[in-house]
Amino acid sequence: MDTKNFKASEFACRHCGENKIDDRVLVMAQTIRDALGVPVRVNSGYRCPTHNANVGGVKGSKHTLGKAADLSCSLGSAKMFETVKALKAEGKLPDLDYCIKYRTFIHIDCGGKRKSLWEVRG
Numbered sequence: 001m002d003t004k005n006f007k008a009s010e011f012a013c014r015h016c017g018e019n020k021i022d023d024r025v026l027v028m029a030q031t032i033r034d035a036l037g038v039p040v041r042v043n044s045g046y047r048c049p050t051h052n053a054n055v056g057g058v059k060g061s062k063h064t065l066g067k068a069a070d071l072s073c074s075l076g077s078a079k080m081f082e083t084v085k086a087l088k089a090e091g092k093l094p095d096l097d098y099c100i101k102y103r104t105f106i107h108i109d110c111g112g113k114r115k116s117l118w119e120v121r122g
C-alpha cells in the first residue's frame with residue numbers, strides 16, 4: 001500500500017528488496033509526515049533476518065516482522081519525537097505501540113505494547 005507521500009517500496013529490505021511492511025507503518029509515517037510538513041526519509045523499514053543481523057539489530061526486532069520503521073527529517077529527531085507524542089495524545093496514532101528517539105532519527109512500531117511507549121536513546 002502506498003500513501004500520499006510514501007511508497008511501500010521505500011520500506012523494503014535494503015539488502016534484498018523483500019518487503020513485508022505492515023500497512024499500519026505507512027499510515028503512521030504519513031500521519032507524522034503530515035504533522036511535520038516536511039519530507040520524511042525512511043532510514044529503515046522491513047529488514048529480512050540476514051539484513052537485521054548485518055546492521056546489528058536485536059534478534060526478533062520488529063523490523064523483521066515488518067512492524068517498524070526508522071524515520072528522519074530536516075527538523076531533527078527531537079522535533080519528530082515531540083510531534084509523535086502530540087499526535088498520540090490527540091488520538092491520531094492509534095496503532096503506535098512504541099517510539100524511540102535516537103540522536104538522528106526516531107523508531108516507530110506497531111509490534112505490540114511494551115512497558116513504556118516512549119524511550120530516549122540519544
Ligand SMILES: [Zn+2]
Pocket residue numbers: 013014015016017018047048049050051
Ligand atoms: Zn534482505
